Amino acid sequence: MAEDADSGRKSIGARRNPDSAEAILDAAEAVLVEAGYAGFSIEAVARRARAGKPTIYRWWPSKAALLLEIYQRGKRVDSPDTGNIEDDLVGFLKNLFSHWRETSSGSVFRSLIAEAQSDPAAGAALADYSKGRRSHTGQMIDRAKARGEVAVDVDAALVADLLASFAWKHLLTNRLDEDDATLRTAVRYMVQGILAHGR
Known part of the structure; x- marks a missing residue:
């Protein structure tokens, strides 16, 4: 047929x-x-x-699988290697926000997240994708560990999740035009913590 x-x-x-x-x-x-x-x-x-x-x-096999491949085939986001973890993470966020803002990828990824809310297959596909991205983003943390810049017991995957949470929130609330100072402040809080010195 x-x-x-x-x-x-x-x-x-x-x-x-x-x-x-x-x-x-x-x-x-x-x-x-x-x-x-x-x-x-x-x-x-x-x-x-x-x-x-x-x-x-x-x-x-599913709408989610098609959405995910559309997203992956167009995603080109560099992970900087500047020798400084703050600069690396700020550069990564700037590249990601720019990519989401200037291509259809932001719309595609928002659609995939929406599909995952009601479709278990989409949720599983998004979880698998996130696992791979967590490992990729975590490489910036691992490089910083090798330089002695980040403590050896820091969980690189957890830091990658924190970074992704910040990015996803901005995508879902259409706030992809944050200025460099705001991105750098967010990264500094993540890297240096928010406790007062001496405590």
Whole structure:
């Protein structure tokens, strides 16, 4: 049976066809940008890509899986290595906020977080993604440990979670234009703590 009869394509099977997969991802991103999360559906993506829904579901078993791949394929956020942990973390936040603000990635990630609130599969996908990102961000902390700048018993993954919490809150409340001074103050609180000296 031809799943993509409306476009004249033959069924392309379980193995991804790179060109078809790219067309579907392009269509999905366009639907999300134009219609927002409320108007995003596999049906809308299938119409835009002129692809069969069974093909999309074979390659992406859920709406969340498709959203996550859209997000991951466009994410280009550098983790600075300046030799100073505060500068590294401030630079990372600036790069991340700029990326979310200037590309469709911020909208995609907000949509994925929204989907995770009601869909256990989306929640699991987001948790898996976050685990990988926690490890990636934690590398900045590990480098600082190696330099003797951060205590060896500091949990790099927990610090990465604190940083992500700050970033996600700003994404979800549309506050991605924080000035450098505010970002640096937040990082300083995180790195140096808030207790008064001498206590």
